[in-house]
Amino acid sequence: MLANKGFIKNPKYTKSDVKIRHKESGYAGFFDLNAYTLRHRHFNGEWGNEITREVFERGHAVGILPYDHIRDEVVLIEQFRPGAFVALKSPWFADDASPWLYEAVAGIIDPGESPADVAYRETIEEAGTTLSDLMPVCHYLVSPGSGTESVFVFVRCIDSTKIEDVHGVETEGEDIRPFTVRLQEAYDAIASDKINNGMTIIALQWLMLNKEQVLTKWS
Secondary structure: OOOOOOOOOOOOOOHHHEEEEEEEEEEEOOOEEEEEEEEEEOOOOOEOOOEEEEEEEOOEEEEEEEEEOOOOEEEEEEEEOHHHHHHOOOOOOOOOOOOEEEEOEEEEOOOOOOHHHHHHHHHHHHHOOOOOOEEEEEEEEOOOOOEOOEEEEEEEEOOHHHOOOOEOOHHHOOOEEEEEEEHHHHHHHHHOOOOOOHHHHHHHHHHHHOHHHHHHHHO
């Protein structure tokens, strides 16, 4: 019998315990959708039957929560999200739920870029300002059952008095409104569903839990 207690120090299974039998391209556009037929080992050590799963090939991204530790303010952005627009048709959401989301600054990692490169680039593109010190929060898989996307999350030092206007890359159809809000107010917005996306929730919760550490470093 398996002893189901605690983490396994040396993971028994790795990528080598998965065999891809076939990959079929379903759609190739701004993002890709592929179907994989594969087998993977079961916990009893034997190989399981073939399964076919569609995988949304989203790439990898960076999320940045700019924080002004002098004013105790964070910088968030507001923008339209097509995925949210479709999702909000579900009866699980209120009739007045909006596809214009309040989020942390974020962007996709392009070939040749590091997560830190993206943090600097996207803060200029979406918030119209630059950042100084960069503190890593975590690196997580967004929806591992169906998509490839992972997100590197950071908290960054910023002067929030320089936030103004509307930003975004016009050729990409971006229309982004950056704004400042007190950290506590942003954190409280999680409970009211005003902020309802995982990346921003993770960043805000981390900052609330580690605020003293952040203040000590940046002071």
